[in-house]
Each structure stands twice: as structure tokens, then as C-alpha cells.
Amino acid sequence: GAVVSQHPSWVICKSGTSVKIECRSLDFQATTMFWYRQFPKQSLMLMATSNEGSKATYEQGVEKDKFLINHASLTLSTLTVTSAHPEDSSFYICSARDRTSGPYEQYFGPGTRLTVT
Amino acid sequence: AQSVSQHNHHVILSEAASLELGCNYSYGGTVNLFWYVQYPGQHLQLLLKYFSGDPLVKGIKGFEAEFIKSKFSFNLRKPSVQWSDTAEYFCAVNSDTGGFKTIFGAGTRLFVKA
Numbered sequence: 001g002a003v004v005s006q007h008p009s010w011v012i013c014k015s016g017t018s019v020k021i022e023c024r025s026l027d028f029q030a031t032t033m034f035w036y037r038q039f040p041k042q043s044l045m046l047m048a049t050s051n052e053g054s055k056a057t058y059e060q061g062v063e064k065d066k067f068l069i070n071h072a073s074l075t076l077s078t079l080t081v082t083s084a085h086p087e088d089s090s091f092y093i094c095s096a097r098d099r100t101s102g103p104y105e106q107y108f109g110p111g112t113r114l115t116v117t
Numbered sequence: 118a119q120s121v122s123q124h125n126h127h128v129i130l131s132e133a134a135s136l137e138l139g140c141n142y143s144y145g146g147t148v149n150l151f152w153y154v155q156y157p158g159q160h161l162q163l164l165l166k167y168f169s170g171d172p173l174v175k176g177i178k179g180f181e182a183e184f185i186k187s188k189f190s191f192n193l194r195k196p197s198v199q200w201s202d203t204a205e206y207f208c209a210v211n212s213d214t215g216g217f218k219t220i221f222g223a224g225t226r227l228f229v230k231a
Binding site: 009032045093097110 | 149
């Protein structure tokens with residue numbers, strides 16, 4: 001149980017275009033999902049927290065207009081990187097909290113590697 | 118500010134050597150602690166977690182960790198490493214005072230020589 005999937009697993013886009021990444025909780029309902037980014041050989045940095053049906057909360061330094069997060073249902077959150085630039089190339093990882101198992105643990109997706117050319 | 122520190126950025130060991138990776142956190146309130154492993158080219162896997170109870174936690178693949186509240190530490194240990202343990206290890210923490218957002222340490226890259 002507690003499986004989180006991400007789609008796509010790998011995407012290449014041209015500079016200036018937008019790309020959407022999906023995060024789904026497959027066998028549980030997630031009231032809260034988190035988005036992280038991981039640069040090569042670095043740690044995971046929390047970008048934002050999204051709660052179903054409400055606006056996402058962004059961490060300091062993360063541009064909310066550039067990284068649009070939508071959490072429209074209890075099993076789906078999306079991250080849209082708008083007007084992508086090469087410096088946005090990174091590994092984006094989502095995680096989800098099972099609303100029935102308390103707030104302590106998050107289940108992580110496999111990540112999406114974004115390359116902007 | 119809430120933070121997680123991992124002391125060793127790179128560790129090189131020979132097979133069968135013992136491993137201890139340090140993790141300290143700076144959080145108020147009740148904390149939940151995790152160790153994750155990321156093998157080359159793969160996604161995060163949970164090694165072990167501590168919420169409450171026995172401060173010595175056993176995880177998968179022979180790993181264990183000890184929560185020492187007075188030292189704000191949660192060090193990861195394994196008595197005898199294998200070549201297949203080569204990976205990056207992340208300590209992570211969340212707490213009620215931080216809205217249960219999980220924050221990661223910088224990671225420790227472990228290389229085990231065969």
C-alpha cells in the first residue's frame with residue numbers, strides 16, 4: 001500500500017515552454033501533498049505544500065507564479081513549471097500524506113527528471 | 118530556524134566495516150525522524166522511522182538508528198556494510214511545530230569498497 005506515482009518520469013522541453021508534472025496517490029487519499037526539487041548530488045529542497053481544495057503554500061524563495069501547484073482532488077496534485085529555463089532543470093519529487101494514518105509520514109513518488117534545453 | 122544537519126558528506130568504507138552516520142536536528146516540539154536511502158539512479162526508499170517509544174529503531178537491510186533526545190540526534194548505524202550499500206543517505210525530520218513538513222538533511226554519500 002501507500003504508493004505514489006508521478007508522470008512523466010522524464011521530460012525534455014524547450015526554453016520558454018511550460019511543462020506539467022502529475023503526482024497521484026494510487027491506493028490512499030491524500031489531503032496534503034508536497035513538492036520537492038533535487039539538484040544533482042544535492043538534497044531534497046521543499047518547494048511547496050498543497051492541500052486539497054486550497055491554495056498551495058510555498059517555501060521562501062520559491063516563485064509561486066513560476067511553479068503552479070494545483071491539488072484538485074484527494075489523489076492528484078500537479079506542478080506546472082511555466083516558462084521553463086535551463087536553470088529549472090532538476091529532479092522534481094512529490095510526496096503525499098495519507099489522511100487516515102496521521103500527519104507524521106509522507107510517501108514519496110519516484111520523481112520526474114526535467115531537462116530544459 | 119528548523120534544520121537538519123548531517124555531519125559526513127562523503128564516507129568511504131571497506132566491506133564488513135561498521136557504519137555510523139550522524140544526524141542532528143534543530144526543532145522544537147515533538148519530532149518524527151526518518152532515514153531514507155537513494156541508490157544511484159533510483160528514487161528514495163524509507164530505511165526506518167521513529168515516531169515514539171523505543172528510541173532504538175530497527176529498519177530494513179540491517180540498519181538501525183538511535184534517537185537521543187538530549188543530543189537532538191538520530192544517528193544511523195549498520196554493523197557490517199556491503200558493497201550494495203553504496204548509496205546516498207538522507208536524514209529527515211518533521212514536527213508539529215513545523216506543520217509536519219518533512220525537511221531533509223544535505224545527505225551523506227557512502228561508497229563501500231569491495
